[in-house]
Amino acid sequence: MSAKRTDAALVRRVQQGDKQAFNLLVLKYQSKIVNLVMRYVRDPDEANDVAQEAFLKAYRALPRFRGDSAFYTWLYRIAVNTAKNYLVAAKRRPVEYDLDLQDPDQYDMQARLKDIDTPERVVMKDEVQSTIDEAIEDLPEDLRTAIILREMEGMTYEEIAETMECPVGTVRSRIFRAREAISKRIEPLLD
Amino acid sequence: MSDKIKDQMSAFLDGELPDDEAELLLRRLGTDGELRRVAARYLLIGQSLRRERVPALDLDRRIARALDGEEAYTAPGAAEEASPRWLRPVAGVAVAATVAVIALMGLRNTGEGTAPEAVTADAGVAVDADPAEYDYVVPADIPAVRPVSAVPARLTNYMISHGERAGTLVRSGMHSRIVTYGSTGGSARSVTAEDGPDGATKNVADEPGR
Numbered sequence: 232m233s234a235k236r237t238d239a240a241l242v243r244r245v246q247q248g249d250k251q252a253f254n255l256l257v258l259k260y261q262s263k264i265v266n267l268v269m270r271y272v273r274d275p276d277e278a279n280d281v282a283q284e285a286f287l288k289a290y291r292a293l294p295r296f297r298g299d300s301a302f303y304t305w306l307y308r309i310a311v312n313t314a315k316n317y318l319v320a321a322k323r324r325p326v327e328y329d330l331d332l333q334d335p336d337q338y339d340m341q342a343r344l345k346d347i348d349t350p351e352r353v354v355m356k357d358e359v360q361s362t363i364d365e366a367i368e369d370l371p372e373d374l375r376t377a378i379i380l381r382e383m384e385g386m387t388y389e390e391i392a393e394t395m396e397c398p399v400g401t402v403r404s405r406i407f408r409a410r411e412a413i414s415k416r417i418e419p420l421l422d
Numbered sequence: 423m424s425d426k427i428k429d430q431m432s433a434f435l436d437g438e439l440p441d442d443e444a445e446l447l448l449r450r451l452g453t454d455g456e457l458r459r460v461a462a463r464y465l466l467i468g469q470s471l472r473r474e475r476v477p478a479l480d481l482d483r484r485i486a487r488a489l490d491g492e493e494a495y496t497a498p499g500a501a502e503e504a505s506p507r508w509l510r511p512v513a514g515v516a517v518a519a520t521v522a523v524i525a526l527m528g529l530r531n532t533g534e535g536t537a538p539e540a541v542t543a544d545a546g547v548a549v550d551a552d553p554a555e556y557d558y559v560v561p562a563d564i565p566a567v568r569p570v571s572a573v574p575a576r577l578t579n580y581m582i583s584h585g586e587r588a589g590t591l592v593r594s595g596m597h598s599r600i601v602t603y604g605s606t607g608g609s610a611r612s613v614t615a616e617d618g619p620d621g622a623t624k625n626v627a628d629e630p631g632r
Contacts, residue, residue, distance in 0.1 A: 233436055233438060235437070237434060237435060237437040244451075244452075247495065248494040248495045250486075250489055250492075252448060252452070254486055255461055257485050261481050261482055262474045262475050263474065266475055279481055282481060287485065287489070290489060293495070294495055359466070363470045363471065382467070382468045383472060387436075387438070403432075407425075407428065410432050410467055414463045414464065417466070
């Protein structure tokens with residue numbers, strides 16, 4: 232529910248002419264879309280091309296998006312159709328998967344992907360990943376619990392507040408402080 | 423940047439920010455490169471915790487570059503948002519007055535008592551939609567109005583984006599690829615509307631029902 236609210240606000244901004252808002256949607260969903268496309272298009276470079284095409288098609292179609300379905304569901308359908316069309320154009324048979332488009336997490340759970348990174352990028356990603364893991368370990372217990380419940384369990388602030396027996400405002404503050412603490416640790420790696 | 427703004431971005435990404443605050447934050451997002459980098463780092467942290475794969479080949483940067491060639495949407499809501507509510511009646515009166523003055527000038531220039539000629543495409547008047555939709559008759563010798571072009575806006579966006587990057591990016595790291603529209607090399611290919619599978623080979627609708 233909460234992701235839908237964020238997406239809806241971003242979509243509205245894009246429809247009003249704000250391209251930066253679309254960039255945030257790209258950042259949010261690019262990993263899921265590439266993973267999804269790679270189930271149809273196994274070549275990593277081709278998968279990135281198809282994912283890019285899917286995002287561009289979504290951008291062009293956004294004025295007609297009325298929000299009857301969730302943005303991510305709509306985007307994933309565009310990505311699946313773009314991938315299928317790509318394979319038809321390349322005269323290759325699409326591989327069908329039994330996916331529930333309502334649940335984007337399934338895409339990651341079912342992913343069996345090749346590594347699509349250069350060695351340099353793999354090292355960089357490993358460094359970022361290990362720094363984030365270390366930063367999480369170094370967090371005070373209350374901050375660590377709050378961000379894990381949010382990011383990994385997908386709980387709302389209200390649910391986290393019930394679980395941690397504290398006010399919603401405290402949950403919001405803890406999650407923010409956790410993100411900031413981790414963000415400061417990875418920022419030098421990303422500059 | 424203040425912690426308050428970053429706290430708002432954190433709550434927004436979780437869908438927990440009140441709508442009015444979200445609206446203000448998103449307006450700021452459009453012009454604040456540092457805020458975009460903060461948002462990108464927060465998203466990266468979440469993806470990393472969930473062990474999601476971050477795409478290779480600077481996908482977001484390629485998409486942003488390709489979008490530079492796309493027109494930004496101008497929904498009716500955006501136009502309304504551009505001017506304060508109290509100003510709208512005044513603006514309406516101003517437009518009406520301008521039209522009246524132009525019409526009077528046209529009458530004088532074409533000679534009193536003579537009917538104004540219909541404007542054709544050659545007259546230099548900007549027409550940004552199907553001419554068939556218009557049924558106006560205005561003097562032919564109105565000084566040509568230059569069509570509003572999206573190019574200056576695109577150029578401005580590009581210059582802002584370039585300025586943000588030029589001073590900060592020394593090496594090409596993963597995050598810099600995530601949060602910026604780079605021109606720092608790489609084999610990224612800009613995709614246009616003509617690229618990709620299309621035309622006769624297309625047998626599946628790309629855009630799902632809404």
